[in-house]
Structure formats: C-alpha cells, structure tokens
Amino acid sequence: MKNIRKTSVANNRNTNGSNFNSISTGQNMQKSAIFSEGMNLNYMRTFQSDPNSPKHISISYESSDHSLIYESVVLFYSLSAFLLQILHLYRTVWWLPQSYEKNALKFYLINPYVICFVLTLIIPRWLWTCCQTLIISIFPQSLQEGIKHYCQMILLATLGIIHFYFLYLIASEDSNLDKTYIKGHPIFRLCCLIYPTLIMAVIYRDEFKNVVELVPSKIGTRDVLLQSSLLQHRCSNDPVQVRQEVETLRKDFNCRLRNVLFHSHTIAVTCTLLPCCFAQTFVHFDMCVAIQHFVLVWAGSLTLNAVHAFPPKYCDILHSSARHLGYWDRVGANTAQTVQCVEWCPKTVWKQGSFVSFDDIIYRARSDLNSAEPSSTHHKRFYTLFINAAFFQISLLVFQLVLVLLQLILLFRSNEWYQMISLSLLQASGGYALFKLMRDAVVVWRLSLAEEMLKTA
Incomplete structure (x- = not known):
C-alpha cells in the first residue's frame, strides 16, 4: 500500500519507555495499588506505556x-x-x-x-x-x-x-x-x-x-x-x-x-x-x-x-x-441495581465494560478506551x-x-x-x-x- 504509512511501533515503545521512567515514585505506587490483586475497581488510568492505547495507520x-x-x-x-x-x-x-x-x-x-x-x-x-x-x-x-x-x-x-x-x-x-x-x-x-x-x-x-x-x-x-x-x-x-x-x-x-x-x-x-x-x-x-x-x-x-x-x-x-474518544451506553434500571459502579471522573480514561455514575444515571463503557462524557450527545454522534x-x-x-x-x-x-x-x-x-x-x-x-x-x- 503505497499511499498508506504505518506508525512506527518501535519509536512509540522507546518514547513510552522514557515517559514511564519519568513517572514519580508516588504515581508508581498508586498504579500498582489500582491493578493489585484483590482490587475490584472497573476503571484504569492511561499512561504513555499503556499497551491498550489505539495504534493508528495514517x-x-x-x-x-x-x-x-x-x-x-x-x-x-x-x-x-x-x-x-x-x-x-x-x-x-x-x-x-x-x-x-x-x-x-x-x-x-x-x-x-x-x-x-x-x-x-x-x-x-x-x-x-x-x-x-x-x-x-x-x-x-x-x-x-x-x-x-x-x-x-x-x-x-x-x-x-x-x-x-x-x-x-x-x-x-x-x-x-x-x-x-x-x-x-x-x-x-x-x-x-x-x-x-x-x-x-x-x-x-x-x-x-x-x-x-x-x-x-x-x-x-x-x-x-x-x-x-x-x-x-x-x-x-x-x-x-x-x-x-x-x-x-x-x-x-x-x-x-x-x-x-x-x-x-x-x-x-x-x-x-x-x-x-x-x-x-x-x-x-x-x-x-x-x-x-x-x-x-x-x-x-x-x-x-x-x-x-x-x-x-x-x-x-x-x-x-473517535477511537480515543469512545462512547457510553445508558444502563437500564434492572442492571444498575446489580453492578458496582463509581462516580465518573473527567481525568480518567475508562476501559471497556466499566460502569460509572453520572448525574445519578448508570453508564457502561463500550469501546476499548473511553474519554467521552457519558451524557454528551455530541460525543456519541461523533x-x-x-x-x-x-x-x-x-x-x-x-x-x-x-x-x-x-x-x-x-x-x-x-x-x-x-x-x-x-x-x-x-x-x-x-x-x-x-x-x-x-x-x-x-x-x-x-x-x-x-x-x-x-x-x-
């Protein structure tokens, strides 16, 4: 494909590695606490070294x-x-x-x-x-x-x-x-x-x-x-x-x-x-x-x-x-009573399947990574x-x-x-x-x- 070029994965890995090394010790401890065994949190914070980050072909x-x-x-x-x-x-x-x-x-x-x-x-x-x-x-x-x-x-x-x-x-x-x-x-x-x-x-x-x-x-x-x-x-x-x-x-x-x-x-x-x-x-x-x-x-x-x-x-x-934005689905009342959810945070990237509460309404993340506002119709249409x-x-x-x-x-x-x-x-x-x-x-x-x-x- 002459008209399409791939993003260099090796350069991303080098860049991601350097950014990861620059994270402070307190942030490392916070990340390990979030993903430690026994924790049942349904959200994650995205770092530059996150392997789930979308890879594009421009x-x-x-x-x-x-x-x-x-x-x-x-x-x-x-x-x-x-x-x-x-x-x-x-x-x-x-x-x-x-x-x-x-x-x-x-x-x-x-x-x-x-x-x-x-x-x-x-x-x-x-x-x-x-x-x-x-x-x-x-x-x-x-x-x-x-x-x-x-x-x-x-x-x-x-x-x-x-x-x-x-x-x-x-x-x-x-x-x-x-x-x-x-x-x-x-x-x-x-x-x-x-x-x-x-x-x-x-x-x-x-x-x-x-x-x-x-x-x-x-x-x-x-x-x-x-x-x-x-x-x-x-x-x-x-x-x-x-x-x-x-x-x-x-x-x-x-x-x-x-x-x-x-x-x-x-x-x-x-x-x-x-x-x-x-x-x-x-x-x-x-x-x-x-x-x-x-x-x-x-x-x-x-x-x-x-x-x-x-x-x-x-x-x-x-x-x-749009791949970075993601989208949310509104969850019905029956499902909302049986799931564990947290309050939506605007500085958090949410993974697929996460349940959040926004304006007393439960939403579920449907894409791999979700940065959209749950109630925004503009984000969903985009x-x-x-x-x-x-x-x-x-x-x-x-x-x-x-x-x-x-x-x-x-x-x-x-x-x-x-x-x-x-x-x-x-x-x-x-x-x-x-x-x-x-x-x-x-x-x-x-x-x-x-x-x-x-x-x-």
Missing part, C-alpha cells in the same frame, strides 16, 4: 486538487446548470420549415440583468481563489495574512455593490408583465431576488467573510483560533486533551458541512429556480423537467463540494480521534459517525452512484432533444466527483482493513 497523501482547479470545475458546473435551464425555458423548433426561428434559443427573451445577478452569486468563490493564488505566489509569507484580509474585504464590498445594483435594476424594471399571474407580481419577484441574499446573511451573520470559502480558514473558539489546514490528531492519552481535540474537530466538521449544504443550495437555487421565476408569463415550459433539473443539480453540487471539503486524510483525523474509517467516504460514493443511475434512467426515458442534452452534460459533469469518490473509497477501505489487521495482531 494517510500521508493529499488527494484534494488545487483549490483553483477545483473552483474552476465548480464554476463550470454552475454555468452549465444555468445555461441548461435557459435551454429548457427558451428552446425553439428551428428545424421546422414553417418556423420563424433560426436559432436554438430565443435570445431576445433572456433578461441580461438576471444573468448578471446570477453571476454575482456563483462567481465569488472562484474570484477569491484566484486572488489567494496570486497573493501566495507574489507576496512573502509574513505579509500574506494581512493582504488576504484587505483583499477579501474589497472583493466582498465590490461584489455586494454590483449584486445590489443588478437587484435594483431587476426590481425596478418596467416590463409588460401580466400582474394576474404570480410570476408577474412585484412582491413575488422581490422575494425571489432577496431570498439568496437573506439566506446568506442568516447563515453567515457572525462570519460573513467565510461566504467565499468552502473550507473555513480558522476554527475554534474566540480565545483559541486554529488554522483549519493545520488540523491534526495528537494521539494523546490525556482524556481532557482528547475531549478538547474532539470539540475542535466537531466544530470544524459542522462548519464544513454547513458550507457544503449552503453552497450546494445556492448553486441549485440561483442556476435553476431563478431563471424560471423571471421567465415571461407567456413562456411555457415543462415544470416537471425544471424541478427535475433543480434536484439533479443540487445533488451533483452536493457531492462535488463534499469531495473537496472532506478528503480521506481529513476523515482519517476524525476517525483517529463516535458513531467516524469510528468506521470508510463509512463517510463510502456513503458519499453510494449517493453519487445512485445519482448517476437515476440520470441514466431519466436519459433512457427522455424523448426530447433538450432533455437528452441536459442529462448528458450533467452526467458528464458528475464524472469528476465520481472518480475522486471511487479512489478515496478504495483508500479508506484498505486503511480500515489494515487497522483491523493491526488491532488483531
């Missing part, structure tokens, strides 16, 4: 493409989805001999203000990535952070002014729309215009500058901010540090997941629904095809963003931290989601395969030329995410097999 390679390449792919996908929806709305039958149309589209019906408004919503990430690439290649590292901050503010302010300018032009446009239809009503048009901006303001009210970043640049609390690109697993046996690491990783994962969902929703709404909302009232189109296009674009953009936000190396960090190294990547792969299969079925059932073009291009655009997900799934699957072999060795 992924050493970076599977993610360069940010500029990825953002270019996303921009191409977004523009393709938008142009295909335009094709659904303004197609013609130019091949008929009685047709007065010479083009495949009715270009004179397309509102240029709507096109510019959509571009202000889907192009900021690509522009910011280009700015970052130029700053990194031109300026020294000591000046990059300050320049990035000011460039980001200037870019957001400029795009905001342009965005609201086109919003004003569309809202105040004097068109001959039939006000009896809902699409021609001014309130409906205004709601369609401000909906993407309103969602953006609600989600990023505290960190609006992150609207142009899929992967957050900094995560953590207000007191301690950590570069998201510097996240790593410390493999600590201190339960307090384990819980702190899990909390940091949990916040980073939630932030990435929120960004993935938001940007996928933005692409789907602005590129597929807005053109339908601002189509003229006399334009007739197949509503089922338009909604089908919205669902396919949303699902495709979701996997396209997820494959970049959650690479295998990042998921391996979460998996390694462990359930990431204890299997291949679960997250394989779930994304299954989702993408189902999407490709659905597109194939719809393609075989379609009998209109524009539907065939639309489904074919969407399926071709999803090949990028499918290839990366298949490769990543193979890597994490082999990683899980290697960890099982190491665990049973």
